[in-house]
Amino acid sequence: MSDVAVTINGAKLVGRAGQTILELALENGVDIPNLCHDPRLAPAGSCRLCLVEVEGQRVPVTACTFKIDPGMVVRTQTPEIRELRKTILELLFYEHRGACTTCNENGTCSLQKYAYEYELDESIFTAPPKAEPARNYTTGNEAIEYDPDKCIRCGRCIRICEEVQMDSALTFKERASAVEVTTAFDMPLNESTCELCGQCISTCPTGALYERRAKGRGQCKDLVRTRTTCPYCGVGCQIDLNVNPKTNQIVRVTSEVGCIPNDGNLCVKGRFAMDFVGSDKRLTTPLIKRNGEFEPATWDEAIELVASKLGGIKAAYGADSIGGLSSAKCTNEDNYVFQKFIRAVIGTNNVDHCARLCHASTVAGLAKAFGSGAMTNSIDELKNTGCIFVIGSNTTEAHPVIGLVIKEAVVKNGAELVVADPRSIDLVRFAKLHIAQKPGTDVALVNAMMNVIIAEGLLDEEFIKERTEDFDALAEAVRDFSPEKAEAITTVPAEKIREAARIYARASSASIVYSMGITQHTTGTDNVLSLANLAMLTGNVGKESAGVNPLRGQNNVQGACDMGALPNVYPGYQSVEDEKIRAKFEKAWGKELSTNKGLTVVEMLHAAQAGRIKALYIMGENPALSDPNLNRTRRALDAVDFLIVQDIFLSETAQYADVVLPSVCFAEKNGTFTNTERRVQRVRKAVDPPGKARDDWRIVCEVAAKMGYPMGYECAGEIMDEIASLTPIYGGISFERLARPSTGGRARRRPGIDSVGLQWPCPDKSHPGTNYLHKGKFTRGKGKFHAVEFKDPAELPSRKYPFVLSTGRLLYQFHTGTMTRKSSAINQVSPTGFVEIHPDDAKRLDISDGLMVEVVTARGKVTTPAKVTPDIGKGWLFMPFHFEEGPANMLTIDELDPLAKIPEYKVCAANIRRLHGKG
């Protein structure tokens, strides 16, 4: 972009072509007042406050809409302009209820700020007499409250809903001074298309839109903001916890525009699901089960008990009779210490965590193909890609903020979106092509796409030649895999497969985005290998805005893997079977380490059931609800001799424990999370923990010390230093580099490296981190093609179980609901689980929407309401797994991918029937 020289208030400034006066001014610290401007939105010019004088223009122009031209002369503070602004502000106060003393927004309100700056006469702030607040579209809504009396009709809420969220739930109604924000036809918010992301609140310049629950809990001017990382999905949104220091409560969650990766955007969970932090159900003291009942205990008692029991079992049955489940919800530091404890203190590699249940196949598959099992590219790069191929990811629900990026890429930047998903997910609205393949047939689909690409010469021969190996094997494997053959397997019309292949292969750059729809299969690794094949075939790896991008499910599932909370690798994917590496760790940790790979999650539970595992130490995981085939899982938990559960709530799993250790949640601890794009981000303590709860790593250290292995860390930063010293991909990461000045006001600073985290590989302290992997060279050297044969899922529909059941996530809930279900805002919109069924099937079985039904598989049965929707295909069912009162995992199958050991959550055979007399 070419430089454009402009004079503003006598000073020469240089901007870029296409920039507006306002953008240039703000960038250069020239403050032009504005109320309807949000850098995330297209300029509207509606508040008129940014009027400036431009030489040669007859009348003042709005700086937010007026683009700069070379030689332009702008004046922003002439008496006439100031007078106009003052008039506008006076007018705004004419309709604005100037109730600053009782307003939540007091202190951050832009209108208030300008009123002061422009010395408005305070007498105009007198609030007009007002009866009961009028009913409006937010009446009765638990999350969002709208006060038309404070609304300045800038339209930012409406625009962000339309332009960023692309949801268009909001609109103006009426005309003139009766204009108000509302939903279509004045529907209550929860009945509208609103996703409760609260983006409207985030952009509101006054107190008109506010978190209902935050009211009365602290005015903005008194709140202390702490920048930290969202504890929900793997996107790693940067959030500011706004804490009232007097009550130690999180009052509201905000996010700064410009921050990475979310640019101030949040989803419903990030904004409204923090109630769990201050929940009175939090564990506050250690519990010891005596005679089947939990009794409060002191830390000394509990630590003593744990240490002696583990010591005893190790002595009696050997180290491998003990297993540990680490946690994708905990920090890198917690995970590092936990696996170090299992490996160095217990002396076994039986450590794993729930990544096993989501992306084990990614780690395995991508490691085989590329040498590194993580998202190859960055979230931001999706914006500029030519084609996005989303397969097996309901992005807008499971990774909502990445969903925004995809929508932006399509709507604003013209990317072509291909969605392959059996369900008509929300992204289909934006897709050029939707492929509804039969569940479990992804390999067939991708093989056929590659067949087309090769047949039509759309492959990147140079890339294949230079950068890869074993192409011939692949070519051979897909040669006969015609779209017609795939059509028979996938039910997708051959022509659509061809079209998908062409869109993908012809794009300037193409990104594959996938998630659990690909991984949670007995063929999970095969699926991942197929996608890796596809990307390499078209040269879409190792370059910007391309790649193979698995979206990680939990906030720190990437980090927990990175930290070696896996039975086969030490931190940084260093194999436990590699002697040199083992020697390095033995030296560093001062202990002899096991030479054998340990057991995976499901294997551990199976072993427990079989009596081979005697003790389990579960940190922040909830297998009693999250693991497949719950009846069997729960029997296993019952069978364990000694079960330690370390958590923030008395979870379903904790019920089975012998000792429960109360730990602190993300808002109460320091440390780091690593998001789905390999970005190591800071977690900062914002509130004090409840009762006697302690940091996870401290608890583990104390047990270790009691067992004769003091670790001696003073703080999380020291742990990271040790991680960096032993883990090459984290080699350059330290808390000093991740530090960031304390959060300020709303000033829009351009984010620097200190606030954006660091993407691994970051081998040394001077390394800036890595945006995308495999640039120039794959981690494993050459990219490796794998011939992948199509295989059926483990369990196919039968006469007795004619339906295919799949499970997954909802936008509003997270994992086992332990955290999200503590939020009243979320419970209001997503109170129960359900099973989705196609209207034709429903009609046949006399099932109507909302009716209670029974879903049955060979492993169990669940009663839940039916949701009749055409978004799902005929012959199959979908259930969210968040709800303990209708636990989908009672039904799921625990057959595993042979390599990655991931269970096949996405496909099992089931039946459904209506429950008579209920509903």
Next chain:
Amino acid sequence: MVMAGKKIKSLSDIEQLRQRLLGEQRSYKARVLICMTGCRALGAQEVGAEFREKLKNLSLDKQVAVVETGCIGMCARAPVVLIEPYRYLYGGVTPEDVGEIISATIQQGRAVERLAVVQNGKPAACIDEIDFYKKQKRRVLENCGRIDPKRIEDAIERGGYITAIKAISEKGAQRIIDEVTRSGLRGRGGAGFPTGVKWGLARKSPGDEKYIICNADEGDPGAFMDRALLEGDPHRVIEGMIIAAYAIGASRGFVYVRAEYPIAVEHVHIALEQARSLGLLGEKIGGADFSFDIEVRMGAGAFVCGEETALIASLEGKRGMPTSRPPFPAESGYRGKPTNINNVETFGNVPIILKDGAESYSSIGTEKSKGTKIFALAGKVNNTGLAEVPMGATLREIIFEIGGGIPKGRRFKAAQMGGPSGGCIPAAYLDTEIDYDSVQQIGAIMGSGGLIVMDENTCMVDVARYFLQFVQSESCGKCPPCRVGTKKMLAILERICRGEGELEDLDVLERLGRDIKKASLCGLGQTAPNPVLSTLRYFREEYEEHVVLKTCRASVCEGLVRAPCQHGCPAGVNVPEYLALAAEGRLSEAANIIRRRNPFVSVCGRVCDHPCERRCRRGEIDQPLAIRALKRYIADNMPDFAVPMVRPVHRGAEAAIIGSGPAGLSCGYFLALMQRSSVIFEAEPIPGGMLALGIPEFRLPKQVLQKEIDFILSHGVELRINSRVDEASELISQGFKAVFIGTGAQRGKDIRIEGIELKGVVDSIEFLRDRALGKGMDCGDEAVVVLGGGNAAIDVARSAVRLGAKKVTILYRRSREEMPAYEEEIEGAIGEGVELVTLAIPKRIIGSKGSVAGVEFIRAEPGKAEADGRRRPIPVEGSETTIECDIVIPAIGQVPSVEAAHFINGPELTKWGTIKVNPVHKGTTARGIFAGGDCVSGPASVIDAIAAGQKAAISIDKLLGGSGELPRDTGFSFVKPDEEVLAQGPPRFEEEIIPPSQRRRGFAEVVLGIDREQALAEAGRCLRCDLEK
């Protein structure tokens, strides 16, 4: 009907078709054209059906075509029928008239005069004779009212589409744009942007996909020219769009028309379909390599959707809210593509330009505004309807010549141009040539051409409030200046209209208005304050009256006005209630109500200029009540005229009053009502001031006045005649606690003219005064010339007649309509043989031997309007004329006499020599001294003087510690008249006048008054609008 399938593939195809159609046309002997659009609501369909049936019965249906047309123009006379080839235009036609029209006009070629327009008292049947059409130049509307808009054949027969086909097959796009640019056509939607330039921008904008939009979202109240054109001649608009599309390279077009125009929507749909079937729209239009089609989109009626960016948003299915420009639609419009939007009328002009050429087109109009403009005439004008005039026509031409002037002889006050966001143009600009730039200069905008005429009964504050309310409610709400600013302005205006305004409010209105114009996002907000700003600019006085005096001179503002007549009375007499009592025959009670505010019942029953009657709401239905005649009836017939209202008071020297004119007498009277004593000092030997010395007896008999003065004095008011006061402040030192000066305007205004010193030149005031004092001159057998046009001039002339003058001539420099004298007095004078020479400017008085021998005057013609709207007389070179005469009496106005202004230590005077007072309490700049009447206002009416005396009395009472409250005058009659009786009420009774032949003989009262029966009936006509609240 349309020759389906026969697509036009070339220019010659359509020309041949036209020839054939012309042949078919000629087969009809006559055509009956009936407006079936605007006139439909008033029964046009029934009239049409009747024509068809009757013609069929007479077997004339093959020779006479009945054509359903669009608007013919004279909407005030709907339903309108035009008969060709005779060109007779009939209005208000009912099915019952059809038989006569057929037999007289169609069968015999004779006009039916009773259905024709009446012009200057004579019927004018032929459309070419009708003033309404004569002054127009109907070019865009040439087919409107001439063709059946539902038949494309009619349009083609009159040349429709040929220009377009020719243009796209023969001219290049750039040549078309050049032609349109050279023609000087500017956007008829209002802003007046050069159309050719706009097209050029759209053409230059990169992109394969471009759009043409016809803006038919006509939202101004009172504007209906776009509607009429779409209803009456949609083909012309479509043709314009085809040409525009070809010029900019668009392949799709929209007509965005409001859904409230169902006939327009229907006719456009039909026209599009017919054009498509003929290959005039769609693929390869007229065989050329150019494809274009148009669809109709309906708007929901939001005013702001007339703004082009809001219109585009609406077209895209979004809320109709404007967006900031740049980017302009020409760069990024509908769906982000280059888009050209023009108004309906603009497109209607395009075929004319391409057909006749830019030079021919631009030969009409002003320097910077070319062609014609259609105005929608509405409001207080006789001929409402559509008028197409050349740019540069004056408002006077449009309103008075085409529009036929203001109904009921009321005075023109202002014209609202440019719709609600336009401005009010006062009378001073009646002769300004109207074009885009001149209109803008005088504070309005051309807008789409809405022209709402307002008469003197229009309150300009209320008008501003009304228009602001409209724009305020139509604000889209996007930007605060428009959304809130107009709301705040409206709140202020509403407050002012309720009488709760403050003077500072006017400054706030001005400041806000200015800022809103500058800061608003779109045209709506940028022009919304115009009605307020323009009325503040030209009618600030009216605002100030609302604020300071709490009066609304038009008696409109509800918060201030109980009943318009009462409000219109300067003394605030409760007219409705005394009329109600009079209607019951309770005359004493009626007089009692009058006398609570006005002691001069008899006087005002005769010589009041009755502003009450001009406000009377009955006047909106038929004629106003004869309030003055009723007042006289009451005074002349009440049994107990002389009984005082209160007991006489004698409390020593409380107030001194200088002058016993109506102001002074009233002041003393009202002081007495409030139990204050006063002494009136009168310099003359008789009391009454101008009532006695200025108004001749034939209008106000001496004994009538004397009775009234006696009545006033009976309240204890002391009168000292022959008592000149030289120094008002002296009276204070004499012990009076307050002084009221009511010395009047006694001196004739000096006329600067050669020969004024000659013998035989007599000042009018002196003339009348001497006559009143019985020492007057005799005019026996002499020729008298009176100079002037006011009441004094008429009084002098009529007196001269009675004094035996052999010839009396009045010379007046302006026109008869502009004479300030009361119309009935002028009529009276003429009846008595006075010759009236108007548009005659006296040049000199010719003398002979030191005496008057004649007057030389020069003829004049009316020039441009002066500030008050009256036209400046322009002398006609070489038209000097001489009248021989013996006596010349200049009567060109009065000023306060030197005596009135001689209070050296007293009150300050104005630059006109009048006494400066506070308009509310009448206090002068000297403490304790008040003033009122002509010495303050200059020559004014009796009732103004009475009102001034009343107000001063109230102030004096307050000054002396009283409450300043006059007796309560409401609550005597609440009977609401029966609506039905009212509706059938008799017409106004006019007072009987003695015949001129008798009048000339003496000074007997000319007007005889009304009798009991008439009086009761007349009083019963009152609507009692005071009871409506």
